[in-house]
Amino acid sequence: MSNAEADPAHRPSSARIYDALLGGNHNFAADRAAAQQLLAVIPRAGEMARANRAFLHRAVRYLLDRGVHQFLDIGSGIPTVGNVHEIAQRVVPDARVIYVDIDPVAVAHSNDILHGNPNAAAIQADMRFPEAILHHPQVGSLLDLGQPVGLLLVSMLHFVPDDDAFTAVARLRAALPAGSYIVISHGVSETPADAAEDQITALYRRTDVSNAHGRSRAEILSFFGDATLVPPGLVWVPEWPRGGSGDPHDMAIVAAVGQLGASEPAAQG
Numbered sequence: 001m002s003n004a005e006a007d008p009a010h011r012p013s014s015a016r017i018y019d020a021l022l023g024g025n026h027n028f029a030a031d032r033a034a035a036q037q038l039l040a041v042i043p044r045a046g047e048m049a050r051a052n053r054a055f056l057h058r059a060v061r062y063l064l065d066r067g068v069h070q071f072l073d074i075g076s077g078i079p080t081v082g083n084v085h086e087i088a089q090r091v092v093p094d095a096r097v098i099y100v101d102i103d104p105v106a107v108a109h110s111n112d113i114l115h116g117n118p119n120a121a122a123i124q125a126d127m128r129f130p131e132a133i134l135h136h137p138q139v140g141s142l143l144d145l146g147q148p149v150g151l152l153l154v155s156m157l158h159f160v161p162d163d164d165a166f167t168a169v170a171r172l173r174a175a176l177p178a179g180s181y182i183v184i185s186h187g188v189s190e191t192p193a194d195a196a197e198d199q200i201t202a203l204y205r206r207t208d209v210s211n212a213h214g215r216s217r218a219e220i221l222s223f224f225g226d227a228t229l230v231p232p233g234l235v236w237v238p239e240w241p242r243g244g245s246g247d248p249h250d251m252a253i254v255a256a257v258g259q260l261g262a263s264e265p266a267a268q269g
């Protein structure tokens, strides 16, 4: 990373800012500076990133317990401790995982650590174009879309503008068979972090994503379509799945898991 690191004009990316918040080492000086600026306006951003990552781990284990052995992790980010394939293949050695990210650095590092792993791969794609993901040769060779899939959209949809995000998620849902699960965590509006919205928007405008904004709970729930939310529904990210006091603890991220084609009535958060 030395050439880019030496370049003061190097553009930060949302993936590498997140890696810096998590204390990872796949980031450049510009990413670390952006992470510091984010921490200045949201002092608990690092804690939120760790809570989000812990939610991802719990959700993957939850799906494994329910017999889901293949995962499509979109906006997967830079590999860090507890990647989806590590969690899944520890339990089910031939569990299959496709990582998708728009950031070439995230994809390159993912493919480095996946070298020699026949059941996992990373591809570079923009989720706003779901057909490119669904028809990607590696998706076709690793995932069986006739069997339940865990679709992971964890802490990434707030980087995707409205029209594109809702349309793309609906298309992805439609491609998955009954019994599949959708896992979403998302920045929610109407929190103390909203006070800093303009600064956050300005910060992310300098990155590879043009958009960074929380959505209302109703908007976040609409990403699930007619999927049935599993209990406890849509909750603050540290509170899934056990529930809790509903106290945000200054969190600005909510999370839920929904199952496609389930017959139980939906639990709403």
Ligand SMILES: C[S@@+](CC[C@H](N)C(=O)[O-])C[C@H]1O[C@@H](n2cnc3c(N)ncnc32)[C@H](O)[C@@H]1O
Pocket: 014, 015, 016, 018, 052, 053, 056, 074, 075, 076, 077, 078, 100, 101, 102, 103, 106, 125, 126, 127, 128, 153, 154, 155, 156, 159, 160, 209
């Ligand atoms: C905050 S990170 C989340 C990483 C991981 N899902 C997690 O929760 O630990 C958000 C990721 O979404 C990716 N991303 C943003 N917009 C995207 C898009 N349109 N298509 C695919 N990936 C995108 C970013 O590059 C980044 O790696």
